[in-house]
Amino acid sequence: MGQATRPDWLTRAAPRLAIAGVVMPFLFLGLSTILGLTRAGYDLVRDPISRLGEQGAANSLVWQLGGFFAAAALELGYASALWAVFRRSLVAALMVAIAALLAVSSAVPLGSTLTQVHMIAGLVLFACLALSPLAAWLAFRRRPEWADMLRGSMVVGVLLVAWFLLEPNFEAYRLGFWQRASLVVALGWQVVVALRVRRLALRRLELARAT
Secondary structure (H helix, E strand, O other): OOOOOOOOHHHHHHHHHHHHHHHHHHHHHHHHHHHHHHOOOOOOOOOOHHHHHOOOOOOHHHHHHHHHHHHHHHHHHHHHHHHHHHOOOHHHHHHHHHHHHHHHHHHOOOOOOOHHHHHHHHHHHHHHHHHHHHHHHHHHOOOHHHHHHHHHHHHHHHHHHHHHHOHHHHOOOOHHHHHHHHHHHHHHHHHHHHHHHHHHHHHHHHHHHHO
16 A cells, blocks of 8 residues: 655645634724724724724724734735635635735834825725635636535625725715725625635545545
8 A cells, every 4th residue: 555645734734724714804803893992082984994003093003913913914824725725826816915915004004104005005905805705706616616605706706896996985984884894794705715715624634634
């Protein structure tokens, strides 16, 4: 009998890395909501999430590190799990981009000399979040085990893209509502996919160990 093939490190780590894709939405939305509710003068409907980390604001470092930076690290872990399952794919590349943009948002807070960079990074971040379900739909089409998620991914992607295009209508008011509504849908979809990725990664790991 031939010697069993040892799974590569990414295949072994993928089930744990996929959990990052589940944890990140709860951390990001939960912490931003708690900080928003406890900060005097902050309005969850009107104010953008970035105001929580605005330079000079109370506890801004809590959000910049515990929100943006922690979310960036978790999304990078999730991107690695996507790579393990889908290998070279647009959905994995978009997740890496999302992690990088969150890191940029952490490094250059609102109100700093690089505020414009922060704002551009934020806009591109929401664009990537809107496109990620459509990128996943392209990857799912070639994999029978994802067939049941094709329609849902397309619907979520179209809704997010349409919502993203409505952003100029929220520029002057209710920008916080626009951001949070987009994040609830995009990150809710991420949780569903991450759980499936974890299950498939566990199955792939078992098969790799059995061969």
